[in-house]
Amino acid sequence: MATLLFEIGTEELPSWFVRQADDAIVGIVSARLGGAGLAHGAIRRYSTPRRLAVLVDDLAAFSERRPDVRRGPAESAAFDADGRPTKAAIGFARASGVDPADLLVEDTDKGRYVFARRELGGDPAAELLPPLLAGVIDDLPAPRKMRWGDGDAAFVRPLAWLVALLDDAVVPVRFAGIEAGRTSRGHRFLHEGPIELAHAGDYPDALDRASVSADRSERRASVIASAESAAATAGLLLERDSALEEEVTDLVESPSAILGSFDARFLDLPDAVLATVMIHHQRFFPTREQGGALAASFVAISNNRVPDDTVVRAGYEQVLRGRLDDARFFWDADRRATLAQHAWALAGIAFHKELGSMADKVARVAKATRRLAELLGVSKEEAAVLKQALPLFRADLATQMVYELPELEGTMGCAYARAEGLPEAVAIALEDGVLPRGPSGALAASRVGALLSIADRLDTVTGFFAIGRRPSGSADPFGVRRAALGALRTLTAQGWRVPLPKVLQAVAGSYSAPVVEDDVLADVERYLWDRVAGLLAEEGIAPMVVRAAVHGSRSVIGAARRAHLLQGLVAVPGFADLLTLHKRAANLAKQTGGAARVKPGLFRDPVEGPLHDALPEARRGVERLMAGVRKQLAPWDLGHGPGVELQGLDAAVAEVVRLKAPLDAFFEGVMVMVDDAEVRGNRLALLGEVADALSDLGALSYLEAPAEA
Amino acid sequence: MRFQEMTMALDRFWADRGCVIAPPHDTEVGAGTFYPTTFLRALGPEPWRVAGIAPSRRPADGRYGQNPYRFQYYYQYQVVLKPSPADVQDTYLASLYHLGIDPLAHDIRFVEDNWESPTLGAWGLGWEVWMDGMEITQFTYFQQVGGIDCAPVSVELTYGLERLAMYLQGVEHAFDVEVAPGVTLGDLRADFERQHCAYNFDHVDADLQRLLFDRFEAETQRLLGLDLVHPAYEFALRCSHAFNLLDARGVLSHTERQGFVQRVRRLTEASARAYLAARAAAAPAEVA
Numbered sequence: 002m003a004t005l006l007f008e009i010g011t012e013e014l015p016s017w018f019v020r021q022a023d024d025a026i027v028g029i030v031s032a033r034l035g036g037a038g039l040a041h042g043a044i045r046r047y048s049t050p051r052r053l054a055v056l057v058d059d060l061a062a063f064s065e066r067r068p069d070v071r072r073g074p075a076e077s078a079a080f081d082a083d084g085r086p087t088k089a090a091i092g093f094a095r096a097s098g099v100d101p102a103d104l105l106v107e108d109t110d111k112g113r114y115v116f117a118r119r120e121l122g123g124d125p126a127a128e129l130l131p132p133l134l135a136g137v138i139d140d141l142p143a144p145r146k147m148r149w150g151d152g153d154a155a156f157v158r159p160l161a162w163l164v165a166l167l168d169d170a171v172v173p174v175r176f177a178g179i180e181a182g183r184t185s186r187g188h189r190f191l192h193e194g195p196i197e198l199a200h201a202g203d204y205p206d207a208l209d210r211a212s213v214s215a216d217r218s219e220r221r222a223s224v225i226a227s228a229e230s231a232a233a234t235a236g237l238l239l240e241r242d243s244a245l246e247e248e249v250t251d252l253v254e255s256p257s258a259i260l261g262s263f264d265a266r267f268l269d270l271p272d273a274v275l276a277t278v279m280i281h282h283q284r285f286f287p288t289r290e291q292g293g294a295l296a297a298s299f300v301a302i303s304n305n306r307v308p309d310d311t312v313v314r315a316g317y318e319q320v321l322r323g324r325l326d327d328a329r330f331f332w333d334a335d336r337r338a339t340l341a342q343h344a345w346a347l348a349g350i351a352f353h354k355e356l357g358s359m360a361d362k363v364a365r366v367a368k369a370t371r372r373l374a375e376l377l378g379v380s381k382e383e384a385a386v387l388k389q390a391l392p393l394f395r396a397d398l399a400t401q402m403v404y405e406l407p408e409l410e411g412t413m414g415c416a417y418a419r420a421e422g423l424p425e426a427v428a429i430a431l432e433d434g435v436l437p438r439g440p441s442g443a444l445a446a447s448r449v450g451a452l453l454s455i456a457d458r459l460d461t462v463t464g465f466f467a468i469g470r471r472p473s474g475s476a477d478p479f480g481v482r483r484a485a486l487g488a489l490r491t492l493t494a495q496g497w498r499v500p501l502p503k504v505l506q507a508v509a510g511s512y513s514a515p516v517v518e519d520d521v522l523a524d525v526e527r528y529l530w531d532r533v534a535g536l537l538a539e540e541g542i543a544p545m546v547v548r549a550a551v552h553g554s555r556s557v558i559g560a561a562r563r564a565h566l567l568q569g570l571v572a573v574p575g576f577a578d579l580l581t582l583h584k585r586a587a588n589l590a591k592q593t594g595g596a597a598r599v600k601p602g603l604f605r606d607p608v609e610g611p612l613h614d615a616l617p618e619a620r621r622g623v624e625r626l627m628a629g630v631r632k633q634l635a636p637w638d639l640g641h642g643p644g645v646e647l648q649g650l651d652a653a654v655a656e657v658v659r660l661k662a663p664l665d666a667f668f669e670g671v672m673v674m675v676d677d678a679e680v681r682g683n684r685l686a687l688l689g690e691v692a693d694a695l696s697d698l699g700a701l702s703y704l705e706a707p708a709e710a
Numbered sequence: 711m712r713f714q715e716m717t718m719a720l721d722r723f724w725a726d727r728g729c730v731i732a733p734p735h736d737t738e739v740g741a742g743t744f745y746p747t748t749f750l751r752a753l754g755p756e757p758w759r760v761a762g763i764a765p766s767r768r769p770a771d772g773r774y775g776q777n778p779y780r781f782q783y784y785y786q787y788q789v790v791l792k793p794s795p796a797d798v799q800d801t802y803l804a805s806l807y808h809l810g811i812d813p814l815a816h817d818i819r820f821v822e823d824n825w826e827s828p829t830l831g832a833w834g835l836g837w838e839v840w841m842d843g844m845e846i847t848q849f850t851y852f853q854q855v856g857g858i859d860c861a862p863v864s865v866e867l868t869y870g871l872e873r874l875a876m877y878l879q880g881v882e883h884a885f886d887v888e889v890a891p892g893v894t895l896g897d898l899r900a901d902f903e904r905q906h907c908a909y910n911f912d913h914v915d916a917d918l919q920r921l922l923f924d925r926f927e928a929e930t931q932r933l934l935g936l937d938l939v940h941p942a943y944e945f946a947l948r949c950s951h952a953f954n955l956l957d958a959r960g961v962l963s964h965t966e967r968q969g970f971v972q973r974v975r976r977l978t979e980a981s982a983r984a985y986l987a988a989r990a991a992a993a994p995a996e997v998a
């Protein structure tokens with residue numbers, strides 16, 4: 002049993018990669034060791050911008066022994082008349098790593114064959130490790146790797162050094178022309194000279210002494226703790242931001258917090274502007290007063306611990322001042338015009354050459370939004386908000402602030418609307434209309450904002466489909482997929498039970514050039530339902546249930562609720578049998594052609610009446626299930642799960658499942674396709690009602706086991 | 711340290727490390743990367759080291775000299791090392807020390823930056839170097855140049871000279887930087903900046919620049935047909951500048967802009983291929 006250290010020293014890695022590699026490296030090392038038959042104990046991982054490392058406890062000295070048996074040619078083909086091995090036998094023995102003399106002949110159920118038996122494994126770890134560890138570097142996943150110098154090796158950034166130690170012995174790993182040794186490096190600025198490691202187990206303490214905080218979770222905790230205490234020295238609270246915390250953790254090997262400040266006159270800029278400048282541009286943490294207001298101070302996490310931090314602080318403050326000066330300039334300049342005036346400039350911003358300018362787009366969105374509002378119904382107050390918001394929607398795209406800080410689109414529309422003294426609901430609608438900003442970004446909370454968001458996104462999807470630019474594979478240059486997902490999530494979260502085709506018609510009606518043809522719109526609808534299916538799959542719904550729900554629904558929220566209901570139903574004993582019978586009924590009923598009414602007077606067999614009598618209960622059960630699911634599953638953010646389990650539906654489920662017995666008896670007892678046309682028609686009509694009774698649950702034919710067909 | 715002493719110090723530093731100190735190229739370029747001593751020399755297997763001040767023009771970045779950091783004409787200090795040496799980060803930090811910036815007294819960070827130049831068919835990976843939160847250098851390992859994979863890989867260091875000088879002299883506007891005793895960058899460039907901004911934004915004759923673009927483009931292709939790679943590449947650079955002027959003038963729609971980018975790219979990529987073909991023909995033994 003030995004301890005293995007493997008450290009990959011690099012030039013500064015991107016922060017996202019450090020985090021990703023930190024997540025992946027233990028699994029990769031463990032898989033590689035397992036594949037080589039090397040038993041091991043716990044694996045500890047270390048990661049910083051300049052290194053990725055693992056420390057493996059209790060590594061076996063040899064790989065596990067395991068028998069290896071291979072069957073070769075038949076005995077008759079393996080030996081010649083004199084009993085000497087043939088060419089075939091010798092070739093087989095060589096390929097199997099045994100001496101021809103050691104080949105065995107054994108009986109099998111196909112006759113006598115030659116076998117090679119040997120024991121594999123038992124190889125020293127020290128011999129297996131060099132190629133194995135080099136493979137770990139290759140296995141670390143990254144979307145794009147680079148080459149450097151005059152070599153062919155590729156990694157995320159150039160490799161600088163390698164350390165590979167099995168207890169106290171160097172493992173001669175080679176990668177990119179670098180030979181592993183026992184020499185590591187400490188912090189770039191806080192430690193001078195190399196770190197010589199006598200033993201693998203010395204690694205954590207040696208890095209600690211060399212000012213490297215190599216345990217990522219400890220380093221993250223220390224980023225937060227030091228930032229909080231720096232803020233506390235001025236009686237301030239740290240503005241927590243988990244994305245920033247993660248990023249900053251992987252920008253430093255030794256975090257230390259520095260509190261800086263800026264001129265309080267900048268505080269009249271909107272909070273979102275201040276936060277964006279500090280967080281996105283400088284990776285500084287904003288701070289708040291105890292009362293909650295943003296303070297004129299920030300916390301920076303330095304990678305260096307300098308004897309006198311006044312120079313560093315002054316540098317941070319100067320850069321931030323420059324950025325805030327710019328922001329202030331834009332804020333003042335933009336407010337010299339009203340949002341309505343900025344909206345005029347949208348005509349000069351292209352959306353797409355075949356789909357017009359941003360002004361054209363916003364005009365289409367306005368028409369679509371009004372039609373959607375009619376379709377969905379809005380209150381008088383909401384209609385008034387909409388009327389004021391529509392001409393200003395996305396006008397902030399024409400402002401200098403959004404040109405310089407594009408992530409503030411919407412946020413600035415809201416801020417400028419407030420500054421103009423427009424009603425708060427109008428300001429909020431302008432920001433809500435650009436939400437969500439990403440696959441998990443917050444959705445519009447206001448109904449008016451949601452209408453704008455849906456109309457805008459579906460205008461994008463429809464337009465690009467109309468000019469033949471639908472996304473293909475992973476290529477989505479116009480963000481059509483993103484727009485589709487944003488619209489569907491918003492639509493579901495609003496809980497609007499409106500058929501998707503109607504929503505699309507409302508949007509497509511705004512297009513005159515290009516005109517959106519019916520077949521294009523049908524294609525858009527299929528594309529959207531595929532996205533709904535994808536989002537439901539992300540919620541853990543089984544593929545066949547997703548299909549049944551999607552094909553059996555007209556509204557997106559309906560599909561989402563049915564999916565969760567059916568996911569539960571398919572697990573109920575008896576429901577699967579009912580489905581099989583139901584499908585048979587539905588298939589036969591298709592032959593009726595029309596909607597004939599069932600005439601009890603035409604019942605000729607005692608099993609027909611009970612089936613007919615059972616239908617109202619089944620229908621009631623379906624109604625109660627659908628009502629229950631609507632009540633229990635409040636509208637949610639599609640793709641992220643409703644967050645509650647359905648419950649208390651057992652009685653309703655039982656009502657539905659009770660249809661099974663009379664239906665079963667019907668198929669056992671009568672022949673449907675009898676010669677008497679009247680009786681036959683009546684039986685088909687009865688089956689039609691059976692099919693109809695359950696149809697509200699979804700397209701149930703997608704749920705059945707293929708064996709039945 | 712005065713501005714001219716900074717550039718002299720950098721020249722000395724990089725000359726001592728085997729670089730040719732090349733004088734600035736005399737065709738307008740958007741960045742030092744467009745210099746033939748960078749763009750063309752990054753291609754092919756020969757080792758190459760070059761450094762020097764690289765005046766550059768980005769017409770759309772002008773702010774009439776009002777913004778302390780943004781100009782339509784500015785100075786980069788450009789270093790290219792091929793193949794990229796293993797100790798290039800340490801050497802870079804030593805160059806800062808040489809300028810009077812002690813890395814031990816600052817918070818210096820190498821922050822991920824992925825560089826791409828669509829007009830040059832070039833991309834690379836590397837960092838922005840931050841000093842106390844300010845970006846002072848771009849540091850790029852070229853992966854592709856002119857649409858051709860780089861082997862060996864060159865590393866390009868681009869110092870933002872105005873920013874470094876502002877920092878070293880403790881002034882808040884690039885035009886306040888002292889170049890020589892009693893002479894500031896503003897003395898040298900303020901009028902030039904203001905007048906060029908007026909030209910770029912308001913007085914560029916768009917018809918003339920469109921015409922020039924078409925003619926320069928045809929000329930590039932004609933010269934490539936004559937195997938005159940260097941003159942051809944210069945006309946490609948002139949196309950790039952004509953495009954930049956049209957862009958600054960604000961007369962290009964988004965799609966039209968994309969079209970111009972593609973046209974420049976085709977010219978620079980063709981120049982890169984012609985350059986490689988010419989050097990292969992000149993050294994047949996080496997490529998055999």
